[in-house]
Amino acid sequence: MAVYKLFPTQDASIYSAQPAMNTGLDPILEVSNFVTNNNPISNVARSLVKFDQLQINNVIQNIASVTSSLDFTASLKLFIAKADNVILESEVNVYPISGSWNNGSGQYLDQRQNTTGVSWVYSDYSGSNKWPIEGFYSDLTTGSYSGSNNEGGCSWWTGSGGYDGIGSLESSQIFNLRSDKDLNTEVTDIVKVWYSSSNDLIGSLFPIANEGFIIKWEDSTEFVTSSAVTPQLSFYSVDTNTIYPPELDIKWRDFTYSTSSGDLKHGRILTGSYPINELTSSISCSFTQSLPNDPTYTGAGSGATFGATFNSASMLDVYVKEIGLGYVAGETLTWSIEQLNALPNIEGALTPAEVTLSTFDITQLETVSTPDLFVALDDNQGVFYSESINQFRLNCRPQFPVRVYTTESMYTQNQALPSASYYAIKDLETNEFVVDFDKQNTQISCDPTGSFFTVYMNGLQPERNYQILIQTAIDNNVIVMDEKYYFKVVNG
Secondary structure: OEEEEEOOOEEEEEEOOOOOOOOOOOOEEEEEEEOOOOOOOOEEEEEEEEOOHHHHHHHHHHHOOOOOOOOOEEEEEEOEEEEEOOOOOEEEEEEEEOOOOOOOOOOOOOOOOOOOOOOOOEOOOOOOOEOOOOOOOOOOEEEOOOOOOOOOOOEEEOEOOOOOOOOEOOEEEEEOOOOOOOEEEEOHHHHHHHHHHHOOOOOOOOOOOOOOEEEEEOOOOOOOOOOOOOOEEEEEOOOOOOOOOOEEEEEEOOOOEOOEEOOHHHOEEEEOOEEEEOOOOOEEOOOOEEOOOOOEEOOOOOOOOEEEEEOOOOOEEEEEOOOOEEOOOOOEEEEOHHHHHHOOOOOOOOOOEEEEEOOEOOEEOOEOOOOOEEEEEEOOOOEEEOOOEEEEEEEEEEOOOOOOOOOOOHHHOOOEOOOOEEEEEEEOOOOOEEEOOOOOOOEOEEEOOEEEEEEEHHHOOOOEEEEEEEEEEEOOEEEEEOOOOEEEEEOO
16 A cells, blocks of 8 residues: 655635735635625635645656556545534535646735735736636636626636546535535546646647646535525645645555565576576466376466475475476476477477476465454654655564464464555544555555555654554454554654
8 A cells, every 4th residue: 555645835715805815824725605694795715725746746656656557546635624604515626727826925814915926816916917707718727706806716627628538627525514524535637637747648638737726615605695505614724733734645556465485596497408597487376287297287488487386395396387397396307399299288399308496495474364463563663754664564473372383482473464454544642543444555565574564754744643553354353453553753
């Protein structure tokens, strides 16, 4: 699993009732339609949030390494500070912004209104470039305004312009009285279009540059003048002094699971006059069948590729796939060309060969099979820099090992967690999940040395303490290990 969190480089709220006001440094982002009984004129607020495209590209290209497949998901998250009058079932829409804008340095409660930066009317500062108004939008973009004195309100993309499999660039979330008021909506298509445009992967399509997101109530809610429809959502901005700034979560699947290894580098295989030494090809045990003299067999392959089976002595019997033969470990077998070519599934002409093969020790990691298990973090240093990447390894064994004849203590032996195992991370003070259990993106990997997962510390707020939780399923029992797996992230 992997989750990489990015934080905004710009964010601000824009207000129809204060058309030139900038709030680029305000700790709050607003999405609202405010109407009073005494003044039946709607005051609409929208929020703009932008993330750095170079950071997005770095995650996709270098960290996730999914450049060719773009096999990732992206989610926009805004955390609620206050919610009022969200009674009816209403929808918040998210679109990619069309046109550049300047963050500015104002706050909502500035005694002297700050007009240097983005506002309802202006994309830069008061008197500068105006947001397009009705009749002046470019293809596939739109915007809205109300009245002659507050036209503007940003412009945004409504269509993808022909990008494969993407019709609309809208994302949305439904809110009502009892719903969770955090905004958490998938924006994968938008991020993919941004990435494609920034890397010249669009051919003849119209480029859609990353100018951020606009977050607004749906059209049927905005500018409603009834005091009965006045939903107001206040989210924390990137300038908050809390641990809840907006974030763009990019997730991809890096899960691998293997409990055994058969490393051929420690032995030697000889085929006639063609010596093959220190081979590192992967071992496959997927298909074998018995032949005379008890060799194992697989269909012909190409190059220096091998198959393998485990024998009763927990050793590895290896056979050479490119000549279509398998050999019992330790034996020397000579086959004629007629015998070789008579074997099924042989492709192409073969030559006589004599193969001598010695046995190889294998690493076979046992999977823990009892719900009474013990799991510990291996070599948890406890403190990590905010820009570091750490692979957490787990020591796992039965809590109460069965007595068997062995020369090694069961308490020193590591076992693997089942493949259906996941991790989560909680903020130790607030007890909130910053990374929740996710069957797609927090699955715990395994190699022949044990279970492990990777955490990118940049997505965790520095100077805070965190706890790791482990979830697994054994014998239809879901087990959550809420042990004292603690660590701290510090600046650096």
